[in-house]
Amino acid sequence: MQYKSQSVAYWYFAVAMTLFGLQLVFGLLSAAKYLGPDPLLYILPFDVTKVIHTNLLIVWVLTGFMGATYWMVPDESRTELHSTKLAYVQLVLWTLMGVTAVIGYLFRYGTGNKLLEQPLPHKIVIVICMLIFLYNISMTIKKSGRFTTTEGVLLLGLFSSAVLFLPALLHYENYTVSIFYRWWTIHLWVEGVWMMIMAAFMAYLLIRLSGADREVMEKWLYVIVGLVFIAGILGTAHHYYWVGVPSYWLPIGGFFSALEPAALVAMSIYAYGAIRRAGLGHPNKLALHWTIGSALFTLFGAGLLGLAHTWPSVNKWTHGTLITAMHGHAAFYGAYVMIVLAMITYAAPSLTRNRPESGSSLGYWAFWMQITGMFGMTLSFATAGIGQVYLERIMGMGYLDAQLKIQVHFLMLIATASIFTIGVALFIYDFFRYAPRFISDDEPQLNVVDARSNA
């Protein structure tokens, strides 16, 4: 760690990890409801546990993005953060917003707009936090005068995320109109501007971990961003199938969605190429696992599994079934969870005391158990989804009758989700067991810098 102010990232990561654990609690509670008469049915019904599960995901991933940005920007711009005080104020506000939103959901306090259920006061706090965040980052870069392409892509992604949240502040009485604009936020986040954030973190990690040439890596970054824009924006239309909008969205959605994996293929080639060219010299092999793993799992979950049901003639059968859950779990995990865990794993040896830079064996167990568990969960959702489509959509069986027939796949889901949860628990334990480096004035400047930090 070259700059003292980078240490604010530790607290963002700590909050993110705590919320990640909580997200899985509600995921398991949701999955259990598919298997029997749930004793918690009237206290925590499925709609509540699912809302909390998905909202916690969004909040903790964004918390991770913020922490990773506070780590990366001083490193790239070679300066201290503009204001650590603002960064802490932002974290406190953000955490209070997240926690009170979850408590609100327990009491059915929410807008009911899927994935954007936060009530208006919470959304206003989100906007305030984003403004503080963007101001702090922009001023840091302005102060230093050094602005790299990697930072440019990251900032473009973060600014665009903030702008695209604006449609979420509006309320529409018409359900179709509401869905139409909801995807301006959600789709353009996860299949658009968040991909830019992810690509920027990946470029940063590959430059630092592999020592690959910055110029080459950043040129590839332009290609990836270009592909994301070409396919991702009009790819929003794959959410417009049969939701009450004109039918011309069907061919638009089909064509541009089919192009979406191109950026992810490019990203995987990019990651593999970097490692092949520059070797595996960096001691933090665990961070390298997470980085390369993220590129490959994104290609699998977001690219291949998205492509599997994005074509309108396929999607007319799979729309709103467990096939969507299959794609959603693998895509989010590969693209966003793994890249945040990669940034945490890269920064952790500098942020905490006595942590081995090559990673602990617990860290490797966490990695492989999560990969195994998430792969199994994806297959469970896939088999359950295929069964559901045939029984319910093709044979015309009632929803609950079909659910009984596919129940066996939920046994597999719970088994593999448990493996995944243990993997996450190991990561959380491994993160918290080393105390952070508390910097005081009488302590010498920390200088745990890797050999390639000036790349």
Add this chain to the structure above:
Amino acid sequence: MQHKTFYGPIKILSFVVLLGMAAAIFYAFSISVLYWGGIGV
């Protein structure tokens, strides 16, 4: 701005969350075993 006093509470909170995760696994497994009525196809 960092305070040692925050590390203790958040570490304890993380352990509470870890316990919650273990309880959720146990709960989901229990429901699976208690109500599993066969393959059902």
